[in-house]
Amino acid sequence: xxxxxxxxxxxxxxxxxxxEAGFACxxxxxxxxxxxxxxxxxxxxxxxxxxxxxxxxxxxxxxxxAGHYFTQQQATEELAKRRAQWLRQNPNAL
Numbered sequence: 001x002x003x004x005x006x007x008x009x010x011x012x013x014x015x016x017x018x019x020e021a022g023f024a025c026x027x028x029x030x031x032x033x034x035x036x037x038x039x040x041x042x043x044x045x046x047x048x049x050x051x052x053x054x055x056x057x058x059x060x061x062x063x064x065x066a067g068h069y070f071t072q073q074q075a076t077e078e079l080a081k082r083r084a085q086w087l088r089q090n091p092n093a094l
Contacts, residue, residue, distance in 0.1 A: 014030060
């Protein structure tokens with residue numbers, strides 16, 4: 001069995017959380033947290049990057065490089081304008 005050292009502040013927080021979660025000891029809590037964290041790391045998302053999606057990303061990046069994009073302020077203004085228009089067209093929606 002291996003041992004890991006934690007500073008006092010982190011250990012006390014882990015002890016509090018372990019107690020709240022119903023674990024018998026901090027070791028079991030940390031093992032559970034790490035077990036769940038490690039499972040998330042192994043997921044392979046390569047299947048999402050199809051040739052079509054990669055081409056779309058490349059086209060989007062080229063448009064951004066060419067200066068065709070909204071600033072955050074422009075996007076906020078455009079969304080507010082579209083929301084106001086939609087609400088005028090759908091007065092009973094809210």
